[in-house]
Amino acid sequence: MSGNRWDQPGVPHKGWHCVDVVDLRADGESADETDYATCQMCGNEKIRYVHIMEHPDLDENFDVGCVCAEKMSGDYEGPKRREAKLRNRAARRTRWLQRKWRVSAKGNSFLNLEGYNLVVYPTKTGRWGYKIGDRFGPRTYPTNNEAKLALFDDFWMATQDDDRLWAYD
Numbered sequence: 001m002s003g004n005r006w007d008q009p010g011v012p013h014k015g016w017h018c019v020d021v022v023d024l025r026a027d028g029e030s031a032d033e034t035d036y037a038t039c040q041m042c043g044n045e046k047i048r049y050v051h052i053m054e055h056p057d058l059d060e061n062f063d064v065g066c067v068c069a070e071k072m073s074g075d076y077e078g079p080k081r082r083e084a085k086l087r088n089r090a091a092r093r094t095r096w097l098q099r100k101w102r103v104s105a106k107g108n109s110f111l112n113l114e115g116y117n118l119v120v121y122p123t124k125t126g127r128w129g130y131k132i133g134d135r136f137g138p139r140t141y142p143t144n145n146e147a148k149l150a151l152f153d154d155f156w157m158a159t160q161d162d163d164r165l166w167a168y169d
Contacts, residue, residue, distance in 0.1 A: 003043045005062075011041075016053040016072035019061060021082045024048050027093055027149070041068040049083045089156060096152045097145055109144065114159055120147045132158065 005011045025034040025048055036046045040062040051069035053062045064072065069079040101109040101120075108121040119131040127140035128147035132155055141147040 005041050012055050012057060013072065014074055015057075016055050016062075016069075018069055018073055018075075018079065018082070019052045019054050021079075021086060022050045022052065023086045023090060024050060025090065027090075037063055039063070039065040039068055041065075041072065044068075049086055051079055051082070085160075089160070093149070093152055093156075097148055101148075109148070113155070116155070116159075118151055118155060120144060120151060130154070 006013065024037060025031070034048060036048055037050050038045045039047050041064045044065050047065040049066065050063045051066060053064055053069060053072050055062075055072075062072075066079045066083050070076045073079065099111060101111060104110050104119070106121075108119050110117060110119045112118070116133050117131075121129055121131070122144075123129050123140050125140070127142060128144050129140045130137040130147050130151035132151070137147070137150060137154060139150075141150055
């Protein structure tokens with residue numbers, strides 16, 4: 001349901017909790033291709049970063065924009081911080097392939113970041129894999145650039161995502 005729920009009786013204004021924040025723009029997608037959402041609280045029709053809010057008195061979650069998430073939760077810093085983290089990730093991923101990749105003695109592309117050695121290498125089957133430190137990526141990719149982007153995603157989760165812990169098996 002769209003429209004303005006701020007004026008609807010029975011819809012709480014406070015006491016909401018943010019469950020998650022989602023960037024609706026797929027990696028590599030342009031602004032024109034993005035399928036934006038509509039805020040379920042105020043009706044704003046073009047939100048890219050969707051804050052998923054829950055309330056103990058309601059069975060359904062609301063998908064809202066940053067400003068409504070702030071008002072609903074009473075937290076005027078958290079929603080901006082979570083959204084900024086997603087914006088930062090998207091911007092860094094966009095620039096990832098343009099970084100100055102060095103070439104090892106074995107001919108592999110690599111970066112040394114935050115104490116990690118990040119390597120992209122060709123496999124014996126003609127595909128591409130990656131390594132973070134001593135840990136190999138779980139699969140291979142058709143191109144060098146696809147392997148680099150998968151490496152970015154894995155490295156981001158390992159070092160930047162607060163909900164994930166780096167695990168060595």
